[in-house]
Each structure stands twice: as structure tokens, then as C-alpha cells.
Amino acid sequence: MKVRVSVQLKPGILDPQGKAVEQGLHGFGFEVEHVRIGRLIELEVPGTDPAEVKAKAQAMCDKLLVNPVMEKASIEVL
Amino acid sequence: MRVAVPVFPGSNCDHDALHACGTVMGWETLPVWHQETRLPENTDLVFIPGGFSYGDYLRCGAIAALAPIMADVKRHADQGGLVLGVCNGFQILCEAQLLPGALLRNESLRFIHADVHLRVERTDLPFTRAMKAGEVFRVPMAHAEGNFTLDPADLTDLEARGGVAFRYCSSRGEIGADHVPNGAMNGIAGIVNIRGNVLGMMPHPERAVDPKLGPTGGLGVFRSLEAAFARV
16 A cells, blocks of 8 residues: 655754745745645555554654654555 | 774765774774674774765665664674764764764754864763863864754753763853854754763864874874773
């Protein structure tokens, strides 16, 4: 099954990239705030049970995909 | 004294480490390919060098932390062996959970290559014992991800246990946000684990040790290691 893992910096963590992009958007006259930049990881995980596949993706997050000091992930089984 | 320098695809300060430890200090210094599963017998110090291991894919140091040699580096550290990680080496030690925290993109978003001043916060470590408390030394930094970050509670713990070895400062040793080049919390440039045998730092002491090449501000770290081994 296809899984989409979205990795974001945790709320308290400064995101200088997001800040720079926000300022860039302001430069174009857009009204926008709290721009945060993350990472999207797509996976193809064997299995047919969404709960089981999600658990496998969670284990991958815990092992490698996410650094819990600075990041959090949300997992979507498609 | 025997030094092992793990080399990952994308390491680019491995020869600086080999030169500093081997040529300048005269220690037996061996490069160790990342796919090896054992460090050389009787390794005293593991020096994890800087660079862009695995192209900084996913997160700086994240893939190198899983390399086969790292399991033996962890065993070495668990047994009290010395580990020094510089720049990408520091990032790898954090990803390998041998040190707390993470190194985020510099606050300015820029790669910064500059000489910086560091203040010695601990003098009881094998890495600092030949230095004086509050001593200021000057070494180069060269990184884009050196913005040290930790949960507020863990940061308080780190400071309380004296986990900070080096802090960015002015040439006169003053600390404060004005003297922090990359946004690192509390101006932290280098930290040690609880046991004091694993040190990670972003600036490069190994690039400032050879008088033929320039200033030698980084020698204090190496003289300290030499003193630590002379005692054994």
C-alpha cells in the first residue's frame, strides 16, 4: 500500500527556511503567516491491512525517518 | 596512542583528522572504511570527521549513524573509549544518540565559513584537560547546519550537568547572542555525554594545529588528549 509520511519541524523549533519563504511571499504582496517547511516521504509498504501498514510506517519513522528532537510526523495510508 | 578515523562516502575532513592526529601529533592514526564492522584493536580515540556523509540525505548524519562501523563505535563509547566528532561528526553522534540534541540549519540559512572564538567551559575532560577554565581559543567553523537545538527541559538538564564543553564567544571571552554565528541555543559549540568520554563540536580544531599551515588555536584539544593518554 502507498503511504505518505509528512515530516514537520515541531511547533517550538525555529524554522529559518519557513521564515525566509514567508518574507519572500510578503515581497510579492501576499498576506501570509506561520509558513513552515517540512518533508514529504512516499513509501510503498507491502500489506493490505491499513492499520498494520500504518504501524510499519510508524516503526520506520521511529527508526530513521524522523528525528524526535526536532521533528514530528503524520502518516497517511492511501 | 591509537586513533581510528571512520570514513564515510562524502566525508571530506578525514584527511584533516589524519594529518592532525598522525602527522602533527605523531599518533598512530588509521582510516577505517564505514563498512568495516570492527575498529582496529586497542583503539584509544575514534575521531569522526567532518564532511557531507551520504550527501546529507534525509538529515545530516542520519544515514551515517546507521553505517556498520557505528555499532562498534557505540560499543567503544559504552566501554568508556574516547570519541571526538567534529562538524558532520557531531551531527552523526547526535543522530546515533551518543549525544543529545540536534543540529538545525543555521539561523541565517547560510553556509558559514569563518574563524570563531570558543570559550572552554569544562577543564576536567580528556578533551580539555590541558586548557584553562574560561580560556578562549580560535578555530575555523564551516557548516550550514550547526544550530544546536534541544527541548527546553533537556537543555536545562544539559547545562545543569555541565554538558557544555565549548561556547561561542567574543575574542575577549564574552558570551551572548551577538557572538553566536549560527543561532545555536545558549551559544553551544560543543557538548559532552554524561560520562565525559564522547565530545561533539561544530568548529574544527583539527584545521588549526599545524604551524606550517597557519594558526594553531586548535592544539589545546589535541594536547589535552595527549595528556589524558600520558596518564594511563
